[in-house]
Amino acid sequence: MQDIQSPDWRDDVIQDFARSELFERTFQEGMELVEETAGYLDGEGRQESKLLSRNAALAYAAESMRLTTRLMQVASWLLVQRAVREGDMAPSSACEDRYRLNAEDVLRSAETESVRAELPRGLTGLADRAERLYDRVRHLDKRMYLESRTAEPANPVLTHLDRLKSAFGG
Numbered sequence: 001m002q003d004i005q006s007p008d009w010r011d012d013v014i015q016d017f018a019r020s021e022l023f024e025r026t027f028q029e030g031m032e033l034v035e036e037t038a039g040y041l042d043g044e045g046r047q048e049s050k051l052l053s054r055n056a057a058l059a060y061a062a063e064s065m066r067l068t069t070r071l072m073q074v075a076s077w078l079l080v081q082r083a084v085r086e087g088d089m090a091p092s093s094a095c096e097d098r099y100r101l102n103a104e105d106v107l108r109s110a111e112t113e114s115v116r117a118e119l120p121r122g123l124t125g126l127a128d129r130a131e132r133l134y135d136r137v138r139h140l141d142k143r144m145y146l147e148s149r150t151a152e153p154a155n156p157v158l159t160h161l162d163r164l165k166s167a168f169g170g
Contacts, residue, residue: 011090011091011092013144014081014084014091014094014095014144015084015085015091017081017140017144018081018082018084018085019085023081023085026078026133026136026137026140027078027081027082029133030071030074030075030078030133030137031075031078033071033126033129033130033133034071034072034075036126037067037068037071037126037130040122040123040126041064041068044122045064045120045122045123048120048122048123049061049120052118052119052120053118055115055118056115056118056119059115059116059118059119060119060120060123063116063119063123063124063127064123066127067123067126067127067130070130070131070134071130071134073101073102073134074101074130074133074134074137076099077099077100077101077137077141078137080094080099081094094145095145100141100145101134101137101138101141
């Protein structure tokens with residue numbers, strides 16, 4: 001049985017994910033959302049923000065900073081995974097805490113929440129999508145890097161034997 005602390009086991013988990021279709025879809029979605037957000041904030045969003053009340057304009061600024069912070073954290077994490085896939089980074093390096101998603105949530109302030117209804121739908125829609133993506137990537141990060149440190153890798157032979165014992169009352 002392979003040792004749970006073996007870097008080879010964790011390296012396999014990381015490399016398998018980086019080569020997966022799930023990673024490809026997540027990477028594509030993340031990079032497209034970064035581009036869409038940048039386009040919105042530099043164009044239509046800038047124009048819409050000029051039409052807001054003072055309080056709503058402050059909330060817009062806070063929400064747009066929160067949005068870009070989340071997206072940059074996600075993009076950074078995805079680029080690390082791609083570097084692992086392409087052999088530019090060792091999987092063991094990707095395990096370092098500096099490459100983990102920030103454990104602290106980028107939360108909305110109470111003031112932003114109270115005027116959220118006044119914010120342009122373009123901004124709130126992007127913020128909601130970014131939050132869902134961030135939550136998914138954070139879940140992946142936790143499963144791959146934190147839970148894999150404590151979870152025992154499945155041994156297919158032992159798993160099969162356990163199922164046989166259960167089936168035949170052994």
